[in-house]
Amino acid sequence: xxxxxxxxxxxxxxxxxxxxxxxxxxxxxxxxxxxxxxxxxxxxxxxxxxxxxxxxxxxxxxxxxxxxxxxxxxxxxxxxxxxxxxxxxxxxxxxxxxxxxxxxxxxxxxx
Amino acid sequence: xxxxxxxxxxxxxxxxxxxxxxxxxxxxxxxxxxxxxxxxxxxxxxxxxxxxxxxxxxxxxxxxxxxxxxxxxxxxxxxxxxxxxxxxxxxxxxxxxxxxxxxxxxxxxxxxxxx
Numbered sequence: 001x002x003x004x005x006x007x008x009x010x011x012x013x014x015x016x017x018x019x020x021x022x023x024x025x026x027x028x029x030x031x032x033x034x035x036x037x038x039x040x041x042x043x044x045x046x047x048x049x050x051x052x053x054x055x056x057x058x059x060x061x062x063x064x065x066x067x068x069x070x071x072x073x074x075x076x077x078x079x080x081x082x083x084x085x086x087x088x089x090x091x092x093x094x095x096x097x098x099x100x101x102x103x104x105x106x107x108x109x110x111x
Numbered sequence: 112x113x114x115x116x117x118x119x120x121x122x123x124x125x126x127x128x129x130x131x132x133x134x135x136x137x138x139x140x141x142x143x144x145x146x147x148x149x150x151x152x153x154x155x156x157x158x159x160x161x162x163x164x165x166x167x168x169x170x171x172x173x174x175x176x177x178x179x180x181x182x183x184x185x186x187x188x189x190x191x192x193x194x195x196x197x198x199x200x201x202x203x204x205x206x207x208x209x210x211x212x213x214x215x216x217x218x219x220x221x222x223x224x225x226x
Binding site for chain 2: 105
């Protein structure tokens, strides 16, 4: 079975802190994604990566950056966390096929 | 740009009954894929069912089936013989035919199953 793991289930950070969210997949998938999930808005794509060191902006990249140094790991970085970044963050991966596999999510609270 | 709309924020169904969740989308493409994903409370999102736009036949997976109306850009999910374990948030999603695998999600519908 494909496994996508995220570094934390719950995270509480202060405004202005630098925040790292990590995602690891074990199936040699080429493509990885970061979404944020907010009530009434569904999932919105922040960034995605289609290969090591390659990345593309999604629909809401402002305030975020990403890093993919190894194929299995895709990190989301909040350079200076703000309260409007309080949300659920979901990582997903796929090999370019038809199904995305999701991690359990990280619920981030910025106070 | 493509959009996906789920107009039912919440639905409820009696155990063993049938429920239909609605989804509409907007696209100018002719080749694409549509999905329904399920997110149980505090659990990971999983794929329920997939439909290729070029296929006229509606997809089915056990108790789950879709009604795909390409001209109307409608993609509803029917759950038959509802079970308590079907309680979850359901997301409709659209994927283009490009190989990036990017998905566009609807707002989600929370399904409650009453015993």
